[in-house]
Amino acid sequence: MRDLILPIALVTLCACTPKQAEQTTSTDATAGAAATAASASDHAFLPPINAADFAEHVRVLASDAFEGRGPGTAGEEKTVNYIKSQFARIGLQPGNGDSWFQNVPMVETTANESAVLQLKIGDTQQALKFGTDMVVGTRTGQTQVSVKDSPVVFIGYGVDAPERGWNDYAGLDVKGKTVVMLVNDPGFHANDPKLFDGKRMTYYGRWTYKFDEAARKGAKAALIIHDTPGASYGWDVVKNSWSGPQYDLPAADDPDPRLPIQGWISGEAAEALFKAAGQDLAKLRAAANKPGFKAVALNANASIDLSSTTVDKNSRNVIGLLPGSKTPQEAVAYMAHWDHLGKHEGETGDNIYNGAVDNATGVAGILELAEAFKNATPAPERSILFIAVTLEESGLLGSKYYVAHPVIPLDKTVAVINLDALSPIGKSETLTVVGKDSSQLEDLLMAAIKPQGRTMVDESNTAAGYYFRSDHFNFAKAGVPALYIGSGDDLVEGGKQAGEAAGQAYNAERYHKPGDQYDPATWNVDGIVQDLEAIESVGSTLANSGQWPNWYDGNPFKAARDTMMKKAAVK
Numbered sequence: 148m149r150d151l152i153l154p155i156a157l158v159t160l161c162a163c164t165p166k167q168a169e170q171t172t173s174t175d176a177t178a179g180a181a182a183t184a185a186s187a188s189d190h191a192f193l194p195p196i197n198a199a200d201f202a203e204h205v206r207v208l209a210s211d212a213f214e215g216r217g218p219g220t221a222g223e224e225k226t227v228n229y230i231k232s233q234f235a236r237i238g239l240q241p242g243n244g245d246s247w248f249q250n251v252p253m254v255e256t257t258a259n260e261s262a263v264l265q266l267k268i269g270d271t272q273q274a275l276k277f278g279t280d281m282v283v284g285t286r287t288g289q290t291q292v293s294v295k296d297s298p299v300v301f302i303g304y305g306v307d308a309p310e311r312g313w314n315d316y317a318g319l320d321v322k323g324k325t326v327v328m329l330v331n332d333p334g335f336h337a338n339d340p341k342l343f344d345g346k347r348m349t350y351y352g353r354w355t356y357k358f359d360e361a362a363r364k365g366a367k368a369a370l371i372i373h374d375t376p377g378a379s380y381g382w383d384v385v386k387n388s389w390s391g392p393q394y395d396l397p398a399a400d401d402p403d404p405r406l407p408i409q410g411w412i413s414g415e416a417a418e419a420l421f422k423a424a425g426q427d428l429a430k431l432r433a434a435a436n437k438p439g440f441k442a443v444a445l446n447a448n449a450s451i452d453l454s455s456t457t458v459d460k461n462s463r464n465v466i467g468l469l470p471g472s473k474t475p476q477e478a479v480a481y482m483a484h485w486d487h488l489g490k491h492e493g494e495t496g497d498n499i500y501n502g503a504v505d506n507a508t509g510v511a512g513i514l515e516l517a518e519a520f521k522n523a524t525p526a527p528e529r530s531i532l533f534i535a536v537t538l539e540e541s542g543l544l545g546s547k548y549y550v551a552h553p554v555i556p557l558d559k560t561v562a563v564i565n566l567d568a569l570s571p572i573g574k575s576e577t578l579t580v581v582g583k584d585s586s587q588l589e590d591l592l593m594a595a596i597k598p599q600g601r602t603m604v605d606e607s608n609t610a611a612g613y614y615f616r617s618d619h620f621n622f623a624k625a626g627v628p629a630l631y632i633g634s635g636d637d638l639v640e641g642g643k644q645a646g647e648a649a650g651q652a653y654n655a656e657r658y659h660k661p662g663d664q665y666d667p668a669t670w671n672v673d674g675i676v677q678d679l680e681a682i683e684s685v686g687s688t689l690a691n692s693g694q695w696p697n698w699y700d701g702n703p704f705k706a707a708r709d710t711m712m713k714k715a716a717v718k
């Protein structure tokens with residue numbers, strides 16, 4: 148979840164990457180890490196999904212020894228080898244041919260944070276500092292990027308949505324320019340249910356979409372104005388996420404254009420910019436919320452010299468397979484990202500981002516599901532894949548790579564069920580479906596939770612766009628029916644009030660912070676066990692039938708699936 152889920156405030160996942168702890172490519176270190184990982188737990192695991200086993204996996208994965216599971220670090224070595232050794236202990240087979248690993252080539256780019264964004268506004272100057280006023284980076288892989296006197300244009304939300312008759316770029320040529328835009332989409336800030344999807348964030352509200360669109364339009368630089376409600380997280384999360392090494396798939400592998408400079412500008416710095424340019428940002432925000440908004444050239448030029456270091460590296464997806472007894476060529480997939488923010492050497496005090504909730508819980512979840520399915524009788528007829536992807540915090544890159552290089556063809560992949568940041572706050576009367584009312588998988592889920600006496604609910608903060616912020620989204624975009632569940636927030640003990648309080652506390656104190664740690668004293672994973680049993684039942688129904696669930700009519704991803712399956716039928 149480039150930005151995770153807790154029912155209430157829901158965790159917000161955002162692209163963050165770990166500081167480089169240490170390079171551990173030597174085989175001894177790898178072998179050492181493998182041995183350490185394999186012996187990381189001498190717990191006696193049992194076949195059925197249970198709280199003690201689940202907690203043990205989280206304890207290990209979120210331990211300081213795993214150093215916040217940063218891609219390309221010693222933490223990666225320990226993590227991928229732990230998952231592999233557990234898959235092997237459970238009795239799965241390597242999922243990528245005869246390997247447990249799928250290499251994901253990546254480029255690690257670290258911006259020099261002494262970079263200053265110079266704004267010439269009329270005859271005044273403003274110098275925006277990294278971390279306080281702005282954060283920037285480059286996805287080009289270039290170690291030196293220079294922008295000189297690039298005209299600054301305010302483009303509202305930076306959305307070009309032909310199917311909604313909305314284009315903030317209409318009649319505008321932004322080639323070589325610096326575009327400044329608002330986060331989220333018009334429906335959110337205008338608080339108008341008829342505009343876009345109202346308070347529910349559309350993909351156009353996501354920063355990833357905004358940068359991709361500005362790149363397609365040929366801009367030189369793009370800056371998003373931060374506001375906490377619109378982003379659904381504070382400036383500290385943006386700063387944490389954009390500081391230190393950033394990871395990306397190599398530009399050469401990516402067909403889409405990339406911006407020389409992209410980043411965020413703080414609300415305060417934006418106010419100062421617009422004021423100095425003789426513009427009223429509040430007024431322009433209001434104008435941007437109206438159909439037919441016209442972009443506004445600010446009487447300003449932007450300049451920046453950004454130097455970065457780049458290192459070509461590899462990270463790994465870890466894939467385990469339970470071959471089907473009857474139709475092994477068809478598969479149901481369970482997925483969870485194993486990576487988190489790593490260890491930030493430059494920070495004092497506790498600088499390990501343990502990522503217990505985000506996402507040791509998800510990885511523990513697929514390990515528990517694997518053990519349950521391996522011991523199921525009869526054995527599932529279709530195959531079941533267990534995919535622990537990397538680089539989620541860096542932009543859903545491990546799952547993006549997997550979807551481009553699936554070990555079982557996507558037209559033979561029945562469905563994917565994604566786990567990202569489950570909440571250890573006890574049993575709930577409800578189960579959250581992120582992006583509810585999307586596919587027939589929810590019909591199976593409903594049938595699975597009925598005997599639990601529970602109901603399905605939508606995520607409580609639809610404005611945060613969680614549907615676009617975790618790995619299932621790459622599968623959905625390709626058409627594969629995807630289910631992304633989160634724990635409910637109407638707690639058996641304490642009701643909604645307790646659930647919401649727990650979520651807000653997590654979001655404020657632990658989300659993407661060193662404080663996201665496993666605490667046996669306060670963690671109650673009974674609700675998570677119930678959630679896992681529910682999705683076990685969904686997977687079991689699919690794995691023991693010839694069903695091909697699809698997206699509901701009107702869902703944006705249905706067309707891709709229908710086309711895919713039509714092609715498969717004539718193969």
Ligand SMILES: [Zn+2]
Binds near residue numbers: 506
């Ligand atoms: Zn996550």
